[in-house]
Amino acid sequence: MLDQRDILDAMQVAVPRMANRIASFTNKAAAYYCAATHAATHPEYAWFEGLNVAKNRVFGGYDLYLGNQLLDNQLAAATVYPHKLVRQHGPALCEELWLFDDRNLLEIDLDGATQPIGLQLKGVRLLRQQEDIAFFAAREGEFMLAVAPRQPVALRRQGERIIATSTGFFIACGKDEAEATALLHEGQQHSAALKLTRQQRLREYLQTNAYLAASDEPLTLALRWLAITTDQLVTRQQGDGIYAGLPWFNEYWGRDEFIAFSGAVLVTGQFATARRMLESFSKFQQTDPTSKYYGRMPNIVNPSGIDYHTTDGTPRFVLALRDYVQYSGDGELVQQLYPVVQASIEGALQNWGDDKGYLLHEDNETWMDARDANHVAYTPRGSRANDIQALWYQQLQAGAYFAAYVHDAASQAKWTQLAEQVRHHFGQDYRQPTHDYLADRLTQQGNPDFTLRPNQLFALDLVADPAFTRQVLRRTWQELVYPWGVATLAQHDPQFHPYHRAPELYHKDASYHRGTIWPWLNGIAMQRMLEAGQVETAYQLFANANHQALTLGVVGGLSENLDAYPHPGQTWPQLTGAYLQAWSNAEQLRVWYQYFLGIRPDMPNQQLTLAPRLPAAIRQLDYRFALGASSVLAQYLRGTPHVHSYTFQGIATQVLVDIFPFDPITVAVQPGNLLKLTATAQQLTVEVFAESRLLSIASATPSPARLARQAQDDEALAGVAFAQPLPLSSHTIMNAAN
CATH class of the missing domain: 2.70.98.10 (Beta-galactosidase; Chain A, domain 5)
Structure with a gap:
């Protein structure tokens, strides 16, 4: 009830x-x-x-x-x-x-x-x-x-x-x-x-924007609270923006804002706010062509100044613009901000490119940016971190997408070719036969560094080898993903720090990216598991984070960090860092909407993908989501059969229905239509109604090719388990401190 x-x-x-x-x-x-x-x-x-x-x-x-x-x-x-x-x-x-x-x-x-x-x-x-x-x-x-x-x-x-x-x-x-x-x-x-x-x-x-009611009351309560505490951080301190976190990050960070962007304002249909954020932040771009930071978006914007020492904030901005356009269909903003996109790419090529097309950066210019008192990076990731190359590849692709929109054929061709060049070299340079995972970076000398970190999860789209990506997913999940979140370093590494805050042993920044849990990484970890069809595994992590929001730390939100290990005698680690972090919350919401509910719009092409992947624990859902200037009311009933219903209010679009294990079906819907998806083990039926009148019907049977691919995923990931703490005596850092 x-x-x-x-x-x-x-x-x-x-x-x-x-x-x-x-x-x-x-x-x-x-x-x-x-x-x-x-x-x-x-x-x-x-x-x-x-x-x-x-x-x-x-x-x-x-x-x-x-x-x-x-x-x-x-x-x-x-x-x-x-x-x-x-x-x-x-x-x-x-x-x-x-x-x-x-x-x-x-x-x-x-x-x-x-x-x-x-x-x-x-x-x-x-x-x-x-x-x-x-x-x-x-x-x-x-x-x-x-x-x-x-x-x-x-x-x-x-x-x-x-x-x-x-x-x-x-x-x-x-x-x-x-x-x-x-x-x-x-x-x-x-x-x-x-x-x-x-x-x-x-x-x-x-x-309206964040409407959801589920038969699972804790799920309903957690998602409502996450929506509220995320929206708290959407502010107007220096133009429209997103506080990175509270209590001490009440300022705009380029990286944080645009990682949080989709989960904070797009999945909940706040398109006017999203547009103002993009317009506002674009004004902070470095526009001095003589600066080595030409074209960059800031790392930090606060009342005391602006800092440009980040590499990933700029591609994150361009990708946020792409995502905004796909949700809203607002092509006018593409025309307005295309010069910003051009400067972001050409400035990077002018000052930070190498002969293979990679994007170079300093040791502390990735999201793992902590430095000691002498400004030496605790986690040096120069000069070509794997996640930076993945973001750069996507930035080039998004730039080509925008170039096509504004009929800039020369830039479209140039950036498309550069993206392909990055993808080609990445597959060669970040893999070795002796490792079943990707290098975290290439050093300044071009040598791969195989420190086991979660950043490679962002780069799997650059690797066209399904068997290898399954190995990566299994290895990273079992060594880095704990029941409470994703760690920043594998526990067998000599630099692994079990606790974030241990002032009697070391400075907290020393452990910040060397073991500490970052809940924002849960998003990409769950996304990759869902892409591999491991719905129940992903949902365990999702449900655990919801439990944290309801019972631990700030009421209704997720913290910046947690210790990697619980303290002796405890069953859950201590929450650390900012008590409320935008990207922690927003990634939980993004994955819920885009991958559990499977809502992925492309409004410029008048297409909506619906690819729900819901766990057995969810029996009933009522929810709403926004598309362009309109919205869709949706319902889900789990049973025999499973039924998904979508009522389209004021919008016409093509819908790509993607429900495993069936081949996708594309149907057209008009304003006021009801789209009904009925799935049994043997058949998917897709019906479109105008009021009670049936307009169209299509069906599909299980796809042998999809079943075969899923069998390979299931075999490779069978029995995959969360990482578990080792005895403290196993860790060099603790022994050295003692």
Whole structure:
């Protein structure tokens, strides 16, 4: 039975006192609030407790008082909703924390108070008080904080604490007293409307763009929360963009933003936002033709400056533009941004190409970018990392796609030939008969480095050898993919670090890419398993990440990292890094939509591929997805037979139906049509209806060729298992540290 409560109420997560999780909210502009549900004790996150605006920690949380009695959050019952944090202090007192959309304005409610209540902001100094407003200097940044009661009544002061006979307080942050005061007055006059606006935005998002309801309630709850916490990071701090992560990456990273792009805004149909992101970020491209970074997209964009030290951010931008066009059908943006694409490719060829067509880069210019105090890369991957070559190959292909669109035949031919050159050499240079996996990089001397890392999963499309790719997939899964995520280095390597944060042993950056788990890598690992037909194996990892979002760390989201190993006596590793990371969330959502649901549009060519690969645990689904300016309502019922139904609202397209083990079938649908797919073990039936009238019917029987290929995949991957921790004494790093 699907939950019939209000969708926001149905998403409430009660946090046990011992769990003490982070509740995080943004105002969708340039501010976020970080709250520990019970106590700000985390060794890294406690520093960011409270309101943060445009990379400034404005104040460090607050204490509430009833009379002279401090309300102890550690004794409260905490519940987190998509739009607010609630703490129940005993049977009578209910505290609510709200951060309003588009405003640096908080409301702290305390209903049930029978005495005056007090508020004390942490980490700031009271400057002055007038009758009903108190002003504080912000902890960081040139901001003014102002505090007033919910009702305009007089304040009194007790040290740094302000007291009022009221049901709560507003806290505003402005550039000066006048701006902060105006925000307070808006809160006092329009609190109910501001709350309603925030709730309605979230409800509409969950009931349209991100609508999903499953018979599996944890799946429904996890995917709704992942949609919400991902959307929190879609902000307007410096134009439209995606925060890389919270609490310390509240800025735009070229690499992170465009890895997260599809899962954050495309699969949920936020095409207008996606377009603004591409337009906004394109303005940060390096356009100085004398610079060695000519044509590059930035590594980091934040209020203090721009940095170009990344190679993969640029191809990721071009691929994001390609994906946006395929989802939206917006060819106009191709015309507008084609010069950006040209500069991105020609700048790379001018400054970073070699004689084989590979894209060169420095040791720390891949996503594995950590360096020590002397700026030496902990994980040197120069000068030709395998994932960089895969991205470069795709960038050239996407460039040729755009060149054809704008009728630039010369560039189309040139870039197509270069892409083929890269593919040809890659198959020769990154393989050796003595290894059943790809080299992670070619060194500056051109020698292959066979350190076993997960990056090769991005490069499998460059290898036209199915038997070898099966070997790679088995080897990487069993040595790098743990039940909790994908590690950055195989555990047999002498440089393997079992723990990310072990300050008594080594600096955390030393382990950042040498063992530490990165959940964003789950996306490509699951994708490759699904492409090989191993649905249940991929779904185990997917379900485990959903469980993390619901029960561990920040409520509703995925962390940047985890330790590779649980600590002794524990069954799950500690979450580390940023508590909420955009690409961790977004890759979970991307794989759900594109590979489990199998939704892969190509709107410029008026084609939609539907290739669902759903596990046995999912019995029923209702969901919605966007295509161009319209949407599709979909249902799935698992049984005998399995039935997929798609109702097309306002769009005509060709649909390529790809359900294993049948040969694909292409059918045409018109606005208002119902597409019904009925699959038994022996037959696939594809029907198109206009209302209740059957317009067309097609069928297929199992394909011997597909069955044979799947048998090969199944044999090669039979019994594939997650990596498991070894004894700590097995690891050189731990022995050396001890």
